[in-house]
Amino acid sequence: MNKENLEMLWDTLTPKLYGYLVNTLRDRNLADDILQATWLKALEALPRFSDRGFGFSAWLFAIARNECRQHWRKGDREIPFDENVHDTKEADFKTEDKILVDQILMRLSDSDRELIRLRFIADLSLNDIAKLFKINPITARVRMHRALSTARSLFIKQQ
Amino acid sequence: MKNKRTIKNIFESWGQSKKELPPNNNALKSEILSKVPSDLGKTFAINHSRLPWVSFAFTAVAVVVFFINLAGPQNNFGKQAPTLGESSVDFYKTSSNRGTSAPSMPSLDNYYTPPFYGGGDSPITDNREFLKIGYNATVRTRRAPLLAARIETLIRGFGGRIDSASSGEKSGYISFALPKEELSTFQLAIKDLAGARFYTEQTNSQNLLPQKQMIEENQRQNEKNLSDLNAERGQIVRSHNQVVASHQSRVDSINRDIATLNAEYPSADAARRAQILNIINQLQAEINTIRYQIANENKSYQTKISDIDNKIRNTQENLRIIKNEDTNLINNVATVNGTISLTWINLWELADAYAPGPLLAWVFLLAAIAYYLFWHRRFIAVPDYF
Numbered sequence: 001m002n003k004e005n006l007e008m009l010w011d012t013l014t015p016k017l018y019g020y021l022v023n024t025l026r027d028r029n030l031a032d033d034i035l036q037a038t039w040l041k042a043l044e045a046l047p048r049f050s051d052r053g054f055g056f057s058a059w060l061f062a063i064a065r066n067e068c069r070q071h072w073r074k075g076d077r078e079i080p081f082d083e084n085v086h087d088t089k090e091a092d093f094k095t096e097d098k099i100l101v102d103q104i105l106m107r108l109s110d111s112d113r114e115l116i117r118l119r120f121i122a123d124l125s126l127n128d129i130a131k132l133f134k135i136n137p138i139t140a141r142v143r144m145h146r147a148l149s150t151a152r153s154l155f156i157k158q159q
Numbered sequence: 160m161k162n163k164r165t166i167k168n169i170f171e172s173w174g175q176s177k178k179e180l181p182p183n184n185n186a187l188k189s190e191i192l193s194k195v196p197s198d199l200g201k202t203f204a205i206n207h208s209r210l211p212w213v214s215f216a217f218t219a220v221a222v223v224v225f226f227i228n229l230a231g232p233q234n235n236f237g238k239q240a241p242t243l244g245e246s247s248v249d250f251y252k253t254s255s256n257r258g259t260s261a262p263s264m265p266s267l268d269n270y271y272t273p274p275f276y277g278g279g280d281s282p283i284t285d286n287r288e289f290l291k292i293g294y295n296a297t298v299r300t301r302r303a304p305l306l307a308a309r310i311e312t313l314i315r316g317f318g319g320r321i322d323s324a325s326s327g328e329k330s331g332y333i334s335f336a337l338p339k340e341e342l343s344t345f346q347l348a349i350k351d352l353a354g355a356r357f358y359t360e361q362t363n364s365q366n367l368l369p370q371k372q373m374i375e376e377n378q379r380q381n382e383k384n385l386s387d388l389n390a391e392r393g394q395i396v397r398s399h400n401q402v403v404a405s406h407q408s409r410v411d412s413i414n415r416d417i418a419t420l421n422a423e424y425p426s427a428d429a430a431r432r433a434q435i436l437n438i439i440n441q442l443q444a445e446i447n448t449i450r451y452q453i454a455n456e457n458k459s460y461q462t463k464i465s466d467i468d469n470k471i472r473n474t475q476e477n478l479r480i481i482k483n484e485d486t487n488l489i490n491n492v493a494t495v496n497g498t499i500s501l502t503w504i505n506l507w508e509l510a511d512a513y514a515p516g517p518l519l520a521w522v523f524l525l526a527a528i529a530y531y532l533f534w535h536r537r538f539i540a541v542p543d544y545f
Contacts, residue, residue: 003192003195006192006195007188007192010188010191010192014180014181014184014188015178015179015180016178018178018179018180018181019174019177019178019179020177022177022179023177028181028182031181032181032183032187035181035187036187036190036191039191040191040194043191043194043195097169097172097173098173098176100169101169101170101173116170119170119174120170120171120173120174120177121174121177121178123174148166148167148170151166151170152165152166155165155166155169
């Protein structure tokens with residue numbers, strides 16, 4: 001792995017990682033900081049990296065989640081979402097759908113919400129998610145199925 | 160299903176919409192990539208392919224130790240029995256020495272092997288068994304004095320007898336005798352007291368048929384001697400009586416002749432009287448000779464009788480001794496002579512006794528796992544994150 005490879009990784013993973021962090025932290029400045037810290041830690045630990053069947057992407061998100069946990073440990077957990085301040089880039093997503101998804105996500109449990117973020121923002125496979133959650137891949141699949149079922153029920157109710 | 164697909168599509172669209180680059184992406188990217196070490200590729204390549212060889216080595220050693228241990232006990236179990244031509248420690252000599260001084264404590268691997276006696280000249284048709292049982296046990300313990308006291312109490316409780324005992328802080332030795340019929344129960348009790356893991360025993364038995372046959376042969380020989388001597392004595396008595404009776408009848412006959420001559424003497428003439436006196440004198444001389452012979456015969460008879468009575472007494476004494484030997488042999492067969500050695504067990508051996516398989520193999524295996532965990536932390540990417 002060299003700098004060129006890392007540049008490619010950056011270009012591929014940073015949108016997902018930053019999107020995930022913004023959605024998780026609800027604070028762009030904080031997301032910037034944690035994005036930076038995550039990459040620095042990843043570079044620091046890169047000589048010791050071995051994918052062991054899991055990709056760099058999953059590993060990077062594991063570091064990011066850990067950084068988030070460390071942040072929350074120091075201070076507050078997720079702050080209330082204010083789209084005017086924190087999340088204004090929704091140009092290609094219909095406002096109606098955005099509101100709907102936000103309402104659905106608000107009513108899901110923390111773990112289901114995290115599962116959906118990792119699956120649909122981070123684009124992680126269920127195996128990678130299982131590894132991050134330290135659960136069996138089948139369990140991860142079942143949880144995802146349940147989360148989607150719950151979301152579907154909420155979606156129907158909302159409609 | 161349609162709704163599910165729909166919600167999935169909505170989430171996918173939502174996820175796509177959420178992906179974005181930070182506003183200062185280029186600056187951030189330059190800053191981060193500027194911190195990439197120049198030899199990153201080399202380091203990464205080396206570490207990525209590295210394997211926990213030390214763990215593999217420890218595991219291999221553990222496996223080797225395990226298999227060596229599997230083959231090991233057969234090699235250590237007992238000394239080889241001496242062959243026919245070899246002299247071996249005499250069983251009874253060994254037993255008699257037990258009471259005098261405590262021998263060196265045997266180790267677990269130092270099992271007693273009974274000496275080989277063979278069947279002697281005993282024919283196979285004689286299938287009697289007079290089994291003398293010897294019992295040796297070794298108990299590994301960390302509380303030798305207490306265990307020794309309990310074992311002594313146990314032996315006495317089984318109707319046994321302590322022949323010798325010694326105990327120290329880390330070792331002990333008890334030599335004892337026990338009724339044969341109590342042995343099996345006693346063994347169970349000792350095993351229960353000491354703990355089966357720390358107890359090794361060896362019993363050996365020896366058929367004392369040759370000794371028994373020798374005793375019986377001696378008894379037969381002595382009984383025959385006694386019978387012969389009694390017969391011989393009877394013969395001597397009869398012979399003596401015959402000789403004495405013969406002499407006596409001769410004396411009686413002469414006395415009758417003398418009486419006849421004495422009766423004739425008053426009515427005989429002078430010449431006849433002189434003749435009668437002469438004959439009587441001759442007959443008296445003959446009587447004296449016969450009495451002398453009778454005296455000699457009596458003397459000879461007394462000597463012979465005394466001699467043969469001595470022989471009979473000796474033979475009877477031998478028979479009594481043989482009978483005692485026979486009783487002793489039977490008692491000996493009915494008694495188990497045994498020894499119990501108490502030896503110190505260190506913590507390693509204690510752990511080894513409880514470990515399933517050789518402890519050393521487990522230690523190597525644990526070392527392999529420990530090293531693997533260390534290696535895992537060191538060479539696998541940031542384990543906290545996974």
